[in-house]
Amino acid sequence: MKRIPLSLLAVALFCLAAAPIDDPCTCAAARKANGWCDRCEIGYVASIEVRSSILFEALDAHGHEIDPESASLQSCPGCVVALKNDGYCPQTRCGFVGKLAYFSRLTYLLAKGERTDLSRITCTVCTANAADTTLPVHGRGWCDECKVGLIGNVAFRDPKMFKAAAKEYERLLKAIKTSERCGTCGAAQFYGRRCPICRISYTTGEPVKMKPVRSAPP
Numbered sequence: 119m120k121r122i123p124l125s126l127l128a129v130a131l132f133c134l135a136a137a138p139i140d141d142p143c144t145c146a147a148a149r150k151a152n153g154w155c156d157r158c159e160i161g162y163v164a165s166i167e168v169r170s171s172i173l174f175e176a177l178d179a180h181g182h183e184i185d186p187e188s189a190s191l192q193s194c195p196g197c198v199v200a201l202k203n204d205g206y207c208p209q210t211r212c213g214f215v216g217k218l219a220y221f222s223r224l225t226y227l228l229a230k231g232e233r234t235d236l237s238r239i240t241c242t243v244c245t246a247n248a249a250d251t252t253l254p255v256h257g258r259g260w261c262d263e264c265k266v267g268l269i270g271n272v273a274f275r276d277p278k279m280f281k282a283a284a285k286e287y288e289r290l291l292k293a294i295k296t297s298e299r300c301g302t303c304g305a306a307q308f309y310g311r312r313c314p315i316c317r318i319s320y321t322t323g324e325p326v327k328m329k330p331v332r333s334a335p336p
């Protein structure tokens with residue numbers, strides 16, 4: 119066996135170490151498809167930036183293929199009906215769109231909306247609505263002219279569905295803010311769970327106020 123010259127080995131090692139930096143930026147595609155860009159370390163949900171990989175993974179925004187005959191699905195009557203009519207089962211917090219499963223009301227509703235190419239919008243109201251992603255939280259973001267509501271790059275033509283999505287979206291924005299401090303807290307806040315690292319519980323998007331623990335009398 120021939121010996122590899124050291125210089126070549128050094129070059130090879132350098133290339134390996136440098137590989138992640140050479141990852142192309144996939145933000146443009148990720149923004150459109152609820153994806154993650156390895157190079158910039160940013161994920162996107164409805165084109166909104168999520169910088170915490172922990173929160174992004176937890177949001178699990180893409181649809182999941184499911185076996186309609188599986189025991190876990192068949193065990194919940196609500197899910198069986200929801201799978202048939204592209205509905206949502208509040209029991210298991212599972213929604214179905216086009217036979218794919220989504221594990222939060224937000225990701226389910228976003229899947230029900232239409233993904234829109236924002237660069238193609240010509241209406242000035244809609245352009246402004248798309249640019250300010252905080253609008254839906256304030257009950258705005260609806261264009262009367264186009265009869266469409268925008269949450270990031272997802273368009274809703276049904277005002278009721280837009281309102282419902284805006285409510286869930288507000289929870290997402292709060293979770294994103296929290297995830298700047300702790301990604302696990304961000305995910306816990308979104309799902310109404312507990313962060314085992316910070317030992318903070320969240321319910322309906324807010325931290326649970328704990329009674330101060332009194333020290334035991336001596």
Ligand SMILES: [Zn+2]
Nearest residue numbers: 143145155158
């Ligand atoms: Zn990128």
Ligand SMILES: [Zn+2]
Nearest residue numbers: 194197207210
């Ligand atoms: Zn169910």
Ligand SMILES: [Zn+2]
Nearest residue numbers: 241244261264
């Ligand atoms: Zn418009």
Ligand SMILES: [Zn+2]
Nearest residue numbers: 300303313316
């Ligand atoms: Zn935490």
